[in-house]
Amino acid sequence: MTKTALITGANKGIGYEIARGLAAHGFTVLVAARSAERGTAAAAALRTEGHRADFVQLDVTDPESIAAAAARIDAEYGRLDVLVNNAGIARYDGTALPSEATVATLREVYETNLFGVVAVTNAMLPLLRRADDARIINMSSDLGSISLAMDPESPYYKLAFLAYASSKSALNMATACYAKELRDSGISVNAVNPGFTATDLNNNSGTRTREEGARIAVAVATQDSPPTGAFLQDDGPLPW
Numbered sequence: 271m272t273k274t275a276l277i278t279g280a281n282k283g284i285g286y287e288i289a290r291g292l293a294a295h296g297f298t299v300l301v302a303a304r305s306a307e308r309g310t311a312a313a314a315a316l317r318t319e320g321h322r323a324d325f326v327q328l329d330v331t332d333p334e335s336i337a338a339a340a341a342r343i344d345a346e347y348g349r350l351d352v353l354v355n356n357a358g359i360a361r362y363d364g365t366a367l368p369s370e371a372t373v374a375t376l377r378e379v380y381e382t383n384l385f386g387v388v389a390v391t392n393a394m395l396p397l398l399r400r401a402d403d404a405r406i407i408n409m410s411s412d413l414g415s416i417s418l419a420m421d422p423e424s425p426y427y428k429l430a431f432l433a434y435a436s437s438k439s440a441l442n443m444a445t446a447c448y449a450k451e452l453r454d455s456g457i458s459v460n461a462v463n464p465g466f467t468a469t470d471l472n473n474n475s476g477t478r479t480r481e482e483g484a485r486i487a488v489a490v491a492t493q494d495s496p497p498t499g500a501f502l503q504d505d506g507p508l509p510w
């Protein structure tokens with residue numbers, strides 16, 4: 271039976287390329303997007319390349335949408351082999367420094383980048399438990415690495431982007447917590463860093479292509495015997 275992968279925020283950017291990469295590996299890809307128009311178009315574009323792709327409406331901040339997506343996947347596919355929690359946003363007040371941040375902005379970023387991941391993961395876990403070798407991949411960021419943020423030799427030492435960076439640090443801890451709970455379940459849980467990738471998230475200022483940004487998630491989803499509880503990029507583990 272064909273393996274099935276759900277990718278949140280798959281209508282564009284790195285998520286779309288992850289869907290494309292997994293489809294090229296033979297997965298049926300469930301292109302999750304909050305907009306029916308954008309998601310339908312993305313799934314259709316993948317199908318024109320000969321891939322198996324289906325649009326699933328899913329706003330990671332909307333519990334009803336998450337429950338409906340899980341019910342539909344259950345009814346139509348019966349299980350899930352890979353979940354990529356890719357949907358993410360970057361918002362900031364002023365210069366993004368902590369002294370200029372508002373709690374409202376932090377809440378908005380956390381709703382998508384952390385609470386959305388927990389809500390989607392918990393809703394999809396019953397489907398992932400039915401697969402033999404299921405994988406959860408969380409799209410984190412090296413900006414979420416506290417070790418790099420506090421390393422004077424790191425380019426991130428001078429940065430203090432409170433809302434986005436701390437949401438990804440929290441996502442890293444969520445990754446570790448799920449990996450521990452699921453250690454004996456056969457479901458691996460890892461966080462990945464795509465690198466600085468040209469997408470709408472950064473007004474296309476990134477230095478990597480979207481295909482390059484998608485590479486680590488596709489690798490962790492498809493490699494034999496993936497680790498669990500790791501924070502990974504193309505060239506290996508990153509410090510938490």
Ligand SMILES: NC(=O)c1ccc[n+]([C@@H]2O[C@H](COP(=O)([O-])OP(=O)(O)OC[C@H]3O[C@@H](n4cnc5c(N)ncnc54)[C@H](OP(=O)(O)O)[C@@H]3O)[C@@H](O)[C@H]2O)c1
Pocket residue numbers: 278279280281282283284285303304305308328329330331355356357358359382386409410411412463464465466467468469470471472476
């Ligand atoms: N680009 C980078 O350099 C970089 C570096 C490190 C980590 N990342 C991470 O990589 C992931 C993908 O980012 P990207 O660079 O590809 O950004 P992007 O091009 O802006 O794509 C973000 C995707 O997330 C979706 N999304 C946002 N809020 C959502 C919600 N509430 N429900 C469902 N989908 C939602 C967007 O949908 P709409 O089209 O509807 O807005 C879009 O499909 C994010 O988690 C980001 O933090 C990116």
